[in-house]
Amino acid sequence: MKQINTLGAKSIVDVNLTPSSEAESSLFFYLPKAREVQNQLRVLGDLGQLRGAVSRTRGRMSRLGLSSILDLLLHFPRTYLDLSTIKKISELQVDSKVTVIGQVRTIDKRRSFSGKDILQIVISDGSGYLIGVWFNQNYLADLFKVGDQVAFSGTVKFNYGSLQIVNPLYDVLDGPGTEETDVLNTCRIIPLYPLTAGLSPRTFRKLIFRAIREFSDFLDLLPLTFRMSQNLDLLSSEALEQIHFPSAKNLLLISRRRLIFEELFLLEFALAMKKRSAFQLPGVALSPDRKILEFMEGLPFRLTRAQRRVMGEIWKDLSQPHPMNRLIQGDVGSGKTIVAIIALMTAVFNGYQGAFMVPTEILAEQHYQRLCFLVKDWGVKVALLTSSLTPGQRKSFYEDMARGEIDIVIGTHALIQENVAFRNLALAVIDEQHRFGVRQRGRLKDKAVFPHLLVMSATPIPRSISQTIYGDLEVSLIDEFPQGKRDIKTILVEESHRERAYQLIKQEVDKGKKAYVICPLIDESDKMELKAVLQETEFLQNVVFKDYQVGLLHGQINSVKKAQIMEKFRGDGVDILISTTVIEVGVDVPEATVMLIENAERFGLAQLHQLRGRIGRKGDRSYCLLCADLREKEEAKKRIDAFIKISDGFKLAERDLFIRGEGQLFGERQSGFPDLKIASMVRHKKIIGKVREKAFAFLEDHRFRRSQKLLQACCHRLLPPRFFEDQG
Secondary structure (H helix, E strand, O other): OOOOOOOOOOOHHHOOOOOOOHHHHHOOOOOOOHHHHHHHHHHHOEHHHOOOOOHHHHHHHHOOOOOEHHHHHOOOOOEEEEOOOEOOHHHOOOOOEEEEEEEEEEEEEEEOOOOOEEEEEEEEOOOOEEEEEEEOOHHHHHHOOOOOEEEEEEEEEEEOOEEEEEOOEEEEOOOOOOOHHHOOOOOOEEEEOOOOOOOOHHHHHHHHHHHHHHHOOOOOOOOHHHHHHOOOOOOHHHHHHHHHOOOOHHHHHHHHHHHHHHHHHHHHHHHHHHHHHHHOOOOOOOOOOHHHHHHHHOOOOOOOHHHHHHHHHHHHHHOOOOOOEEEEEEOOOOOHHHHHHHHHHHHHHOOOEEEEEOOOHHHHHHHHHHHHHHOOOOOOOEEEEOOOOOHHHHHHHHHHHHHOOOOEEEEOHHHHOOOOOOOOEEEEEEEOHHHOOHHHHHHHHOOOOOOEEEEEEOOOOOHHHHHHHOOOOEEEEEOOOOOOOOOEEEEEEOHHHHHHHHHHHHHHHHOOOEEEEEOOOOOOOOHHHHHHHHHHHHHHHHHHOOOOOEEEEOOOOOHHHHHHHHHHHHOOOOOEEEEOHHHOOOOOOOOEEEEEEOOHHHOOHHHHHHHHOOOOOOOOOEEEEEEOOOOOOHHHHHHHHHHHHOOOHHHHHHHHHHHHOHHHOOOOOOOOOOOOOOOOOOOOHHHHHHHHHHHHHHHHOHHHHHHHHHHHHHHHHHOOHHHHOOOO
């Protein structure tokens, strides 16, 4: 019987190269030259170089997203089937799943009365007889010869006085022309892969096995000394062998740990590279002076301890001779915007310009009005740039910006147009960072030589994950509210109780409060959905709330009209605002205390939390009412249940990750973040921080200079090109 040999990687000590330091030499650690780097990266080659990967098979594999040898090696099994326990035929029990090894005695092909082709192969192991039965697969008869040693795996049945296995998994163990790749389907723990139509498990296992055999001579990316310190017993290639074809269950676990660590380590190492590069850039040092302290003292409110702490972290960064790259995370309403304003004023008081980019014109208008109010006594020129400016206004704006006559500019993506030029931009602030793609964020930073960057997000993510998702940004957390914890009651409204919800809205408005009704216009360009929103508005205006001032806001309304509607809502012109999710981000109407969300099952948890954040901003008792159709929608039920029970944004975000998975992590796809093949931001979040520390420390360890260069070269080839673009 043939055995599968341990595939084993090329031993590091076989490479006869000069060690880069005495420390490495004493530990038998040797590093590869450029040709070894190229040898490693052979795995990036096309699948066509793999024996047996014919054109038709490659086409089917492409449907799985597999185009290179590395893609194939990293297409891990979804589960395993343990067929390693071999039974004698005399020990078999009906309905048991077994593996049996025996010699082929007879091969019989016949046709049943119903017209089915039946193939029966009788094997014996000296203790009894077993029949393998296949229907309409007579071509398999050519694979077997009388006298061959074979293995059958499957469920035992007793039919027509004989023990049988119908459609067994099979391997020919020592027949004529048998190769090692023929013994991959029985007598072992076999991998089961996610596949596609036309790609058989047998063929796929054979290709995986050949890829490991033919491309397993690449060297391990992690230094021997480092692997020893982390108790990583296997080389990468050994771990790949064991993850695909485990020789024992414990080795499967060890290999998974090895590959999870390496994937996270390479990712964090690449992030460390980016971060170090940013620290090497020259920047403008900005110092907080007496004027900024006076500005803070003159604010109509006191900063919370969390805001003061984060402000201190920002000032420390701004005072350095290299650009700041910092993310402020904070729950909805925690006071991130005022921290950003203080940072912008720090730049202005140092004689420089600041820019504030936000995702919507409604939010830009809101920030503009607020900033103008706060700086009215300080001689600071604030300007608003949106797409609604006339050509003449735009031309004048560009000229003022270039001359430095504007101190702080607030705008949407219009800020990154080519015509926008700053005289001396020192600080760029980006609100709701996950809504901007990597190129948009980078283009704002390109408006100056190397400006400081401050990004803000109200989308909470566990700290260990956010440090990875947001790459080279330092993370600050505002973890308390200016008005204390909000008093918002979230209620699921049954359809039969809808009238009660309307009555609650009327009661709040009668007390001088404001109300939102949110309609799920997910696609603002969808005419059918927009029609439904307009019909709902007409019904609410003319029937339900006929005695109240009702306004409508959606994405198809022009900027000027939007601003007018919001101004009325903040004042006395609109009591109840019917809106799509254009109000989701950052809109601040302190008097709003009630929100009715229609079809709440259509929203994700993060979006629901953002919407709920629009009410109760003064600390008043508030109500978030959910109308949802949860019939036969198990995942939606889980979301709504979590939303009702959990008010803390970070806890809600963790629940969201577990419900929906990390594929929905905010900004992940658009930021060039690579797909993880075996590690998980959710399942392995407890170790991400530790791996990050080790990767960052490794990059600064002078003993491993040459291995750092190897890792850098490999990271640039293995990670998506967009990953190394400026994510700031």
